[in-house]
Each structure stands twice: as structure tokens, then as C-alpha cells.
Amino acid sequence: MEIVDHDAIDRTEAVDGVHLSQGAAGDDTSVQEFFIEPGAEVPEHSHHHEQAGVVTQGTLTFVIDGVEHLVHAGDSYNIPGDEPHAAYNDGDVPVEGYDIFSPPRTNPDWQD
Numbered sequence: 001m002e003i004v005d006h007d008a009i010d011r012t013e014a015v016d017g018v019h020l021s022q023g024a025a026g027d028d029t030s031v032q033e034f035f036i037e038p039g040a041e042v043p044e045h046s047h048h049h050e051q052a053g054v055v056t057q058g059t060l061t062f063v064i065d066g067v068e069h070l071v072h073a074g075d076s077y078n079i080p081g082d083e084p085h086a087a088y089n090d091g092d093v094p095v096e097g098y099d100i101f102s103p104p105r106t107n108p109d110w111q112d
Contacts, residue, residue: 002026011035017089018042022106023098030104036060036087036095044086049101051079058095062087 009021017040023031054076062069063086
């Protein structure tokens with residue numbers, strides 16, 4: 001069993017206003033925490049990992065194939081691997097939540 005102490009995790013500003021941190025990782029999945037400031041955007045990107053997540057605070061808008069999908073606090077979502085997607089926070093509060101990646105995403109580009 002691996003336990004990653006939340007207070008010991010380094011948060012990285014991947015793009016302006018988008019803060020990510022790497023959590024626990026196993027053979028088949030990994031956990032990532034996100035904190036997205038009001039007005040911040042995650043540019044369109046894709047990765048081979050399947051991405052499932054939950055928003056714990058705020059509302060995050062995903063854009064997939066030009067269609068906006070609102071994910072509110074308490075909602076969960078799943079994005080297939082290799083699916084181009086973007087996201088933004090146009091609310092007044094930070095958006096917080098967690099993503100689970102499979103296979104594990106233990107060395108994401110944003111850590112560089």
C-alpha cells in the first residue's frame with residue numbers, strides 16, 4: 001500500500017492559473033489533484049491515458065469536439081484515451097478536484 005501525504009505534495013503551476021500535483025500511483029492507475037483559478041484555461045491536449053475524475057469545488061467546463069460540458073462540484077466524468085480536450089474555469093471560485101489516469105500517468109509533461 002502506498003499513502004501520499006497531501007501536505008507533502010508539491011503543487012506545480014502547469015499553465016497560468018492551473019495547479020497540479022501528483023498523488024499515489026500503482027501498476028494500473030495514478031491520482032492527480034487539480035486546482036484551477038477563476039479565469040484559467042487548460043489548453044486543448046490529449047494523452048493516451050483514460051482520465052476519470054471528480055470535481056470537489058466549483059464548476060469546470062470541458063470542451064470536446066467544440067461542445068461544452070459543465071462538471072459541477074460532486075459530478076464525476078470520464079474522458080477516453082487520445083480524446084482531445086480542453087477545460088476552463090469561468091466561475092468566481094477556484095475549481096478543485098481529482099483525476100485518475102489509467103495507465104498511470106507518473107511522468108506528465110507539466111512536471112518538466
